[in-house]
Amino acid sequence: MAIAPESAGIDEIARVPARIADELERALSCSREVVDLAVTTFAAGGHLLLEDVPGVGKTTLARALAQAVGGQVRRIQFTPDMLPSDLTGVNVWSQAENRFVFHHGPLFANVVIADEINRANPKTQSAMLEAMGEGSVSVDGVSYDLPDPYFVVATQNPIELEGTYPLPEAQLDRFMACTSFGYPSAEAESHMLTAADWSRPLDRVEQVCSPDIAIRIRSAARRVTIAEPVADYIVALTRATREHDGVRYGASPRASLFLGAMARARAMFDGRSYVLPDDVQQLAVPVLAHRLVLDDAGYGSETLATARAMIAELVRTVPVPRV
Known part of the structure; x- marks a missing residue:
């Protein structure tokens, strides 16, 4: 129900x-x-x-x-062969209304x-960036x-x-x-x-x-509350990715924010109003691994598997705070 x-x-x-x-x-x-x-x-x-x-x-x-x-x-x-307008929608001239009318694309x-x-x-992949990041799309200079x-x-x-x-x-x-x-x-x-x-x-x-x-x-x-020691732990994990051998570009500050947001949701999922280091550890791999750019930067499942192994190693080695 x-x-x-x-x-x-x-x-x-x-x-x-x-x-x-x-x-x-x-x-x-x-x-x-x-x-x-x-x-x-x-x-x-x-x-x-x-x-x-x-x-x-x-x-x-x-x-x-x-x-x-x-x-x-x-x-x-x-x-x-898909075009960005296939995602966002297009303005179509309406003879009846004597003006352009916006037809929403499937992103809506x-x-x-x-x-x-x-x-x-x-080019079409990039058309999703505004939608995912801003919750809006722009067509012919108008934001929807x-x-x-x-x-x-x-x-x-x-x-x-x-x-x-x-x-x-x-x-x-x-x-x-x-x-x-x-x-x-x-x-x-x-x-x-x-x-x-x-x-x-x-x-x-x-x-x-x-x-x-x-x-x-x-x-x-x-x-949901994140105590300062847990926040410091999140930052320590993301900063460690930037200093890890074999990593060209580590996780960005956005990754820290996302890991914190996921940990908050995970805590609520478990019926708590506060985040534990365990929440951060459970989510570190799915939140951080795909953001790493490795020195031998290839693409595909093997590279992602390597990045996941790196994050799992950091979870084991970065000191965990007592809360």
């Missing part, structure tokens, strides 16, 4: 992310860890990048999330699925606000696959978190084959809340 905005108290609001994750888990065959990360990213007000091979459920996750929060969802299938939705974003050319809440779930296939383009560092830095699904377990894959509704997994997902409640979830997450 969906929560009504006018009747929801702060304690009930804080419990909604866990309920959303429960609904997503019913439709997906990936690990609960990936589901929790997606919901945490949504609650933190960020955007999520999923890197994986086709057919493991990336698009289903985004559609299930939109269904659980009662928002509008639009899917964009990126192709090499609460949840946008940017499917196979690395199949688009760099995007819906609130706004959440982009972008998927990309491993860069070694034919017909893909690497995302530029500026685009990668706009994603609050990046993760991979991996293949489902043998048991989960077998269950998919025997389930009567295997072709309609979204039928299992019920709406948990409204978009208005989702906005309040994000507001509640921002009010």
Whole structure:
């Protein structure tokens, strides 16, 4: 049963992310860890990048999330010949009104699925930067606000696959978190084959809340407290990436802000009003790894795996504060 905005108290609001994750888990065959990360990213007000091979459920996750929060969802299938206006929309002359009328593009939705974003050319990829960073788009000098809440779930296939383009560092830095699904377990894959509704997994997902409640979830997450020692720990981790051997460019100050935002949402997810170092440690890899530019800067899954190993090493070695 969906929560009504006018009747929801702060304690009930804080419990909604866990309920959303429960609904997503019913439709997906990936690990609960990936589901929790997606919901945490949504609650933190960020955007999520999923890197994986086709057919493991990336698009289903985004559609299930939109269904659980009662928002509008639009899917964009990126192709090499796509133009920026295919995303933002265009002004079309209306004979009846004797003026240009703006026709909204697919970016105008609460949840946008940017499917196979690395199949688009760099110019079209860059058209998403303003939308993801500012919550608006500009067309012919006029700015248009995007819906609130706004959440982009972008998927990309491993860069070694034919017909893909690497995302530029500026685009990668706009994603609050990046993760991979991996293949489902043998048991989960077998269950998919025997389930009567295997072709309609979204039928299992019920709406948990409204978009208005989702906005309040994000507001509640921002009010979670980060004590000074934990803030110093976040900064120590991000600064360590800039000094690590083999790293050309480490995590930016934006990465520190994003890691703090994710830790706040994770704490709320667990029913706390304060952040623990454990929250930071759990989220350091998905928040920081995709931002690193390595000295032997190649692209693709092997480079990302190396960066993830580096962040995991820093989590083990950077001193943890006592709080």
